[in-house]
Amino acid sequence: xxxxxxxxxxxxxxxxxxxxxxxxxxxxxxxxxxxxxxxxxxxxxxxxxxxxxxxxxxxxxxxxxxxxxxxxxxxxxxxxxxxxxxxxxxxxxxxxxxxxxxxxxxxxxxxxxxxxxxxxxxxxxxxxxxxxxxxxxxxxxxxxxxxxxxxxxxxxxxxxxxxxxxx
Amino acid sequence: xxxxxxxxxxxxxxxxxxxxxxxxxxxxxxxxxxxxxxxxxxxxxxxxxxxxxxxxxxxxxxxxxxxxxxxxxxxxxxxxxxxxxxxxxxxxxxxxxxxxxxxxxxxxxxxxxxxxxxxxxxxxxxxxxxxxxxxxxxxxxxxxxxxxxxxxxxxxxxxxxxxxxxx
Numbered sequence: 165x166x167x168x169x170x171x172x173x174x175x176x177x178x179x180x181x182x183x184x185x186x187x188x189x190x191x192x193x194x195x196x197x198x199x200x201x202x203x204x205x206x207x208x209x210x211x212x213x214x215x216x217x218x219x220x221x222x223x224x225x226x227x228x229x230x231x232x233x234x235x236x237x238x239x240x241x242x243x244x245x246x247x248x249x250x251x252x253x254x255x256x257x258x259x260x261x262x263x264x265x266x267x268x269x270x271x272x273x274x275x276x277x278x279x280x281x282x283x284x285x286x287x288x289x290x291x292x293x294x295x296x297x298x299x300x301x302x303x304x305x306x307x308x309x310x311x312x313x314x315x316x317x318x319x320x321x322x323x324x325x326x327x328x329x330x331x
Numbered sequence: 332x333x334x335x336x337x338x339x340x341x342x343x344x345x346x347x348x349x350x351x352x353x354x355x356x357x358x359x360x361x362x363x364x365x366x367x368x369x370x371x372x373x374x375x376x377x378x379x380x381x382x383x384x385x386x387x388x389x390x391x392x393x394x395x396x397x398x399x400x401x402x403x404x405x406x407x408x409x410x411x412x413x414x415x416x417x418x419x420x421x422x423x424x425x426x427x428x429x430x431x432x433x434x435x436x437x438x439x440x441x442x443x444x445x446x447x448x449x450x451x452x453x454x455x456x457x458x459x460x461x462x463x464x465x466x467x468x469x470x471x472x473x474x475x476x477x478x479x480x481x482x483x484x485x486x487x488x489x490x491x492x493x494x495x496x497x498x
Contacts, residue, residue: 170427178423179436182416241419242440245412249349252408256345260337269346269451273409273444280443284436287486319454 176288178238180227183281185237187221190274193247197271200254203264203322210271213311220307223300227289230297246273264322268315275312282308343455345405347394350448352404354388357441360414364438367421370431370489377438380478387474390467394456397464413440431489435482442479449475 194217198210228235250270257263282305289297361384365377395402417437424430449472456464 167427170424170429172429172432175424175429175433175436241412241415242409243412245408245410245415246444248408248412257337257342260334262337262339262342265339265455266342269342269447272451273447276443276447277413277440280436280440283483284439284486287483288432316450316454319451 172288173292176285176292177231177233179281179285179288180224180231181236181238182240182242183278183285184221184224184228184235185240186243186278186281187217187224188237189240189243189247190278191217191221193250193274196254197250197267200258201264201267203318205318206264206267206322209311209314209318213271216307216311220304223304227285227297227300230294230300242277243274246270246277249273265319268319268322272312272315272319275308275315278308279305279312339455340459343452343459344398344400346448346452346455347391347398348403348405349407349409350445350452351388351391351395351402352407353410353445353448354384354391355404356407356410356414357445358384358388360417360441363421364417364434367425368431368434370485372485373431373434373489376478376481376485380438383474383478387471390471394452394464394467397461397467409444410441413437413444416440432486435486435489439479439482439486442475442482445475446472446479 191214194210194214198207198214201207201210225235247270250267250273253263253266253270257266282301286298286301286305289295289301358381361377361381365374365381368374368377392402414437417434417440420430420433420437424433449468453465453468453472456462456468
């Protein structure tokens, strides 16, 4: 039996399910990172991003609706690997001066994965002629970029705090 | 027994081992992606990046030397997850019109992970007062960014080719 050809629309749908899984995983991970963080500012950044992530999950549900498909998740090994490394940092650096720097790096790895996925999905939605989906994916992409920039700024102050402690 | 405090220098060393593992894994993955790619330009892009990656592995070895530590890899679950998704695309989209779009997306996820890691390592090398390491990490970060931009350009032409086939 000849297989049905898999087109860009199939790839878009598959990748949407992958990102839906990823966002839901991130939603479970952020409170743990907020709890683990030593710096008040870093805790606040994780709490803020958790709230944003809830909105991003809703946007994905809207994109599923545009596609006329149920919002379903498909296991995303990439986010499991990336958040697994974050969990390792929380364990290995618990109570250690470099914990927050490690949490920040783990969070930025997550943000970069998401930026890559949303950039791809946005481009595909454009090719597939779905302007409403483009707008939704673009909105989230901009939020992820802003979060990444905020984490970069925070990383500088966190590292400086460690340097001061070491004096 | 009180644990030795883990400082930014420990985190830098741990993350360097993680990226060293990732680059070596990518080096094994790129020839498979080049073989799988349907477009000649995409094949060429993967072959070119394989060559670049060899240089990036050497730069990491130089950073280990600056640290006075042996170049050792530490299993990086993130890259295993990310490349695992690429392998899934190769399997599920083999011979399908959307294969190249999927390979490109997988490669960009890898690039984004690396950009995040090299951005972090470069910042930490600066904080730790290692200007030679900063320069090495910066050189690789610029290469990864250029590769990602080239893949974005290629993604547009690959998707357009599929659209033409579908006419």
